[in-house]
Amino acid sequence: MAPAAPALEIEGLKVDFLRGTTATAAVREVSLSVALGECLAIVGESGSGKSQIFLAVMDLLAGNARASGSVRFFGNELLSAPRSALDAVRGSKLTMVFQDPLSALTPHLKIGVQMAEVLVRHRGLSWREAEAAALAMLSRVRISEPERRLRQYPHELSGGMRQRVLIGISLLCEPDLLIADEPTTSLDVTVQAQILELLRRMRLESRMGIVLISHDFGLVAGLADRIIVLYAGRIVESASAAQLFSRPRHPYTSALMRCAPALAGVHQERMPTLPGQPPDPGIRVDGCAFAPRCSNASARCRLDRPMLQNIGAGAQLACHHPMPA
Amino acid sequence: MSEPLLRVKNLRVEFSSARKLLAPEAFAAIDDVSFDIEAGETLGLVGESGSGKSTLARALLRLVPAVRGEVRWCGRDLLAMGARELRNERRNLQLVFQDPLSSLDPRMRIGEILAEPLQIFEPSLNERERQARVDRMMERVGLAGSLGDRYPREFSGGQCQRIAIARAMMPGPKILICDEAVSSLDVSIQGQIVNLLHDLQLELGMAMLFISHNLGVVRHISHRVLVLYGGRAVEIAPRDRLFVAPAHPYTRALLAAVPALLPLRSSAAVDPLAGEAPRVDEVSKGCVFSGRCAHAAAECLTTRPILEQISEQHWVACHRWRQLSAPTPAALAPRAPSPPALTPPASLPPG
Numbered sequence: 001m002a003p004a005a006p007a008l009e010i011e012g013l014k015v016d017f018l019r020g021t022t023a024t025a026a027v028r029e030v031s032l033s034v035a036l037g038e039c040l041a042i043v044g045e046s047g048s049g050k051s052q053i054f055l056a057v058m059d060l061l062a063g064n065a066r067a068s069g070s071v072r073f074f075g076n077e078l079l080s081a082p083r084s085a086l087d088a089v090r091g092s093k094l095t096m097v098f099q100d101p102l103s104a105l106t107p108h109l110k111i112g113v114q115m116a117e118v119l120v121r122h123r124g125l126s127w128r129e130a131e132a133a134a135l136a137m138l139s140r141v142r143i144s145e146p147e148r149r150l151r152q153y154p155h156e157l158s159g160g161m162r163q164r165v166l167i168g169i170s171l172l173c174e175p176d177l178l179i180a181d182e183p184t185t186s187l188d189v190t191v192q193a194q195i196l197e198l199l200r201r202m203r204l205e206s207r208m209g210i211v212l213i214s215h216d217f218g219l220v221a222g223l224a225d226r227i228i229v230l231y232a233g234r235i236v237e238s239a240s241a242a243q244l245f246s247r248p249r250h251p252y253t254s255a256l257m258r259c260a261p262a263l264a265g266v267h268q269e270r271m272p273t274l275p276g277q278p279p280d281p282g283i284r285v286d287g288c289a290f291a292p293r294c295s296n297a298s299a300r301c302r303l304d305r306p307m308l309q310n311i312g313a314g315a316q317l318a319c320h321h322p323m324p325a
Numbered sequence: 326m327s328e329p330l331l332r333v334k335n336l337r338v339e340f341s342s343a344r345k346l347l348a349p350e351a352f353a354a355i356d357d358v359s360f361d362i363e364a365g366e367t368l369g370l371v372g373e374s375g376s377g378k379s380t381l382a383r384a385l386l387r388l389v390p391a392v393r394g395e396v397r398w399c400g401r402d403l404l405a406m407g408a409r410e411l412r413n414e415r416r417n418l419q420l421v422f423q424d425p426l427s428s429l430d431p432r433m434r435i436g437e438i439l440a441e442p443l444q445i446f447e448p449s450l451n452e453r454e455r456q457a458r459v460d461r462m463m464e465r466v467g468l469a470g471s472l473g474d475r476y477p478r479e480f481s482g483g484q485c486q487r488i489a490i491a492r493a494m495m496p497g498p499k500i501l502i503c504d505e506a507v508s509s510l511d512v513s514i515q516g517q518i519v520n521l522l523h524d525l526q527l528e529l530g531m532a533m534l535f536i537s538h539n540l541g542v543v544r545h546i547s548h549r550v551l552v553l554y555g556g557r558a559v560e561i562a563p564r565d566r567l568f569v570a571p572a573h574p575y576t577r578a579l580l581a582a583v584p585a586l587l588p589l590r591s592s593a594a595v596d597p598l599a600g601e602a603p604r605v606d607e608v609s610k611g612c613v614f615s616g617r618c619a620h621a622a623a624e625c626l627t628t629r630p631i632l633e634q635i636s637e638q639h640w641v642a643c644h645r646w647r648q649l650s651a652p653t654p655a656a657l658a659p660r661a662p663s664p665p666a667l668t669p670p671a672s673l674p675p676g
Contacts (some may be wrong), residue, residue: 045511046482157375158601188373191536192595193582215512219583259512261541263583269518270523271545275531276483278511 006033013069015052026052028233041208041220044230051107092122092173099182105154112150118172141168160191181213229253232289239315249322251296296321329361336394338384354380367533369547377556416446416496423505425485429477436473442495465493485516500532537575554612562639570639575614
């Protein structure tokens with residue numbers, strides 16, 4: 001099967017936070033692409049830069065952050081684009097769902113107004129038409145009593161329902177790409193399962209691509225086609241989900257998977273751990289950023305940063321001493 | 326048989342509903358919850374948000390009042406203690422919170438934060454003795470003694486949680502209550518903190534009430550696990566029993582909802598529990614889980630099940646556990662995927 005044309009292409013993206021005269025790198029030369037119909041998962045711990053990449057794509061970075069490199073959406077450059085060009089796609093063709101559904105909704109507007117507004121603005125629908133479409137969308141994301149919800153305020157809905165509303169809003173204009181940043185982290189585990197099921201179904205129903213950002217390998221496992229692992233602002237490994245779960249090559253990927261506590265199997269008194277902690281983003285690291293915590297590391301790793309290289313089957317790896325294939 | 330370290334019997338905690346300002350209605354955040362914790366034991370407490378996990382912890386520390394029930398602490402009635410007695414007793418009941426940074430005073434140095442409990446509970450110690458105890462505890466939780474001059478903001482989340490644990494351990498508590506103590510930490514750091522708690526328990530012998538929504542972490546650290554739903558205990562069992570042979574349909578659904586590290590697990594196999602936990606003021610009678618339970622019968626809507634013992638140390642509150650645990654394939658197999666349902670789960674009849 002020929003790979004579909006990429007919907008989003010990111011090349012050499014850097015995000016720096018400026019504090020006074022010093023710049024702290026949050027994202028260091030990240031390149032990736034997502035195709036229509038594909039689900040790409042971005043996995044990393046806090047501070048790995050996973051959210052910053054996509055905040056840069058959406059031009060939602062903090063005021064003191066500077067993005068450089070290239071972000072193209074169907075070939076059109078977004079990073080240097082004027083505001084109007086960005087607004088033409090953002091929120092309609094390219095949408096994003098965040099972790100905290102309460103703070104992403106406007107507290108003093110009814111759900112129906114917040115939903116309809118998207119279609120009035122982006123599609124030029126009348127308010128009446130837009131409300132009808134909003135109602136249909138609430139049913140599509142399986143919200144109970146959709147007519148009543150349209151007239152309710154965000155605080156009257158549960159966390160799971162708010163997240164369904166946000167996903168519904170993001171799907172109203174039939175986006176080509178949905179970016180979901182930790183969409184279930186603030187939700188209970190049974191509600192998390194419902195939201196994942198919803199994303200899975202939405203994906204089958206349309207051709208849109210999905211970027212799923214998470215710290216949890218287990219969560220992305222049921223949805224992702226391809227997974228990118230980030231550490232300290234760089235991609236350390238990228239592979240198909242099947243390949244990554246069966247044979248993680250980067251020692252960090254492997255260690256992170258081992259650290260996830262299991263619900264089955266022989267009970268161990270001690271949890272598997274990864275010693276140390278991620279490097280301080282303000283400190284410049286010459287070698288591999290993971291070397292101080294890596295059990296495979298050699299002297300070379302501390303001096304010479306491994307480049308991200310193709311290792312076949314569409315996979316990429318940045319490591320001098322990978323785990324056995 | 327001697328009394329356990331902590332014995333909670335039929336505990337009830339009420340809040341009043343803010344929805345009706347003029348005629349506030351009391352509803353139970355915790356109702357009829359009973360359990361024991363033995364010295365040196367870890368009881369895991371799991372449940373979703375709103376299940377009453379934190380309220381239960383707060384009631385044990387008397388940070389919220391219990392309206393009914395009994396809390397026996399070291400053979401004494403904790404709920405009847407006077408203010409002074411309670412204050413003295415709190416050195417034995419210490420708490421670690423979820424957000425390590427906000428639970429540490431930003432204007433105090435780490436050394437001062439750790440010395441404070443000693444100034445309160447052991448005022449007879451002199452400066453040097455206090456400092457020695459602080460240094461020893463810092464070393465025990467894996468912090469270099471030279472860090473005592475630093476402020477909380479200079480530490481990472483994992484390190485702040487080490488400091489919070491060290492502070493809680495300073496007065497030598499008999500029980501450490503950990504309320505989502507590792508939930509805000511990265512996966513690679515979580516294990517370090519869980520292992521630290523485990524080592525401290527082996528060395529110092531404190532009991533733990535370990536509250537978490539992360540079932541994997543609970544499995545690692547707990548000896549027994551209590552499952553709360555809608556303010557009620559629905560199942561209590563030894564760890565291996567709970568994870569291998571859960572008896573309550575809610576426990577089963579909770580375990581099934583945890584994503585496994587298996588790529589693209591076929592979507593047909595996943596049939597998430599429908600609906601959401603009831604608001605505490607919604608369920609009036611019957612089983613608290615009946616609104617979401619695939620196995621609910623008429624009896625479940627009208628009569629509240631009480632905890633019954635089904636095997637050694639294993640208790641469950643479910644009318645139907647016998648039928649569900651019988652080895653009929655129909656009861657054990659996951660439910661067949663249902664067609665998209667737009668209606669909410671059947672709500673309980675009023676009254």
